[in-house]
Amino acid sequence: xDDELSNGRLAVIMQLGPFIDVVGLDGEAAAMLPLLExxxxxxxxxxxxxxxxxxPQLAATLGPAEFWSHFGEVCARRASDSxxxxxxxxxxxxxxICGLGGFGQAWAEETLLPIVTALSGEQSYLLRAxxxxxxxxxxxxLTPGSLETKLVPAVLEMASDRVPNLRMIAARALAACTPLxxxxxxxxxxxxxxxxxxxxxxxxxxxEADAALE
Numbered sequence: 607x608d609d610e611l612s613n614g615r616l617a618v619i620m621q622l623g624p625f626i627d628v629v630g631l632d633g634e635a636a637a638m639l640p641l642l643e644x645x646x647x648x649x650x651x652x653x654x655x656x657x658x659x660x661x662p663q664l665a666a667t668l669g670p671a672e673f674w675s676h677f678g679e680v681c682a683r684r685a686s687d688s689x690x691x692x693x694x695x696x697x698x699x700x701x702x703i704c705g706l707g708g709f710g711q712a713w714a715e716e717t718l719l720p721i722v723t724a725l726s727g728e729q730s731y732l733l734r735a736x737x738x739x740x741x742x743x744x745x746x747x748l749t750p751g752s753l754e755t756k757l758v759p760a761v762l763e764m765a766s767d768r769v770p771n772l773r774m775i776a777a778r779a780l781a782a783c784t785p786l787x788x789x790x791x792x793x794x795x796x797x798x799x800x801x802x803x804x805x806x807x808x809x810x811x812x813x814e815a816d817a818a819l820e
Contacts, residue, residue, distance in 0.1 A: 781818030
């Protein structure tokens, strides 16, 4: 019964995007916003995932200020969601929002960067992994200064983590940052770390490090 109820709710929620396309979010339709906020924190990960995928459309409709006033908390919480698929898609969808008019680099650094850097101290490697994933996905969006001071130091540390999967994601992030950061940082910090990772015990980590150094 619970599965049937959840599937029914999902079917309805998945029609919200087309509905917003047609009627927008002005006037009486704006009453949907509190509902969408609540659904963004639903206990069912599938519901949270559907709302997450609505966020770029909502951002384009509302604009930066109103979007963040309604969905800032949803954005922040989904970065550390208990569901891996939600966390992974969060990076992709936030980058999509950054491509919208009025959002972009400054918006990402003001709103998203603090959310991500706070995760570098998490005990769970699953949550810490959001940091290098975000770094790789946003390397072309953020300023070199933000990469150098806020993200690369944390990623370098994760490149020596005991969890192979985290080291692998860190190698990808370092590869994305190498051509963008100060050449001295790349030469003195990033490249030596990647060279060190060529001798990693995990074959996937070695593969990513080798690809990064090509």
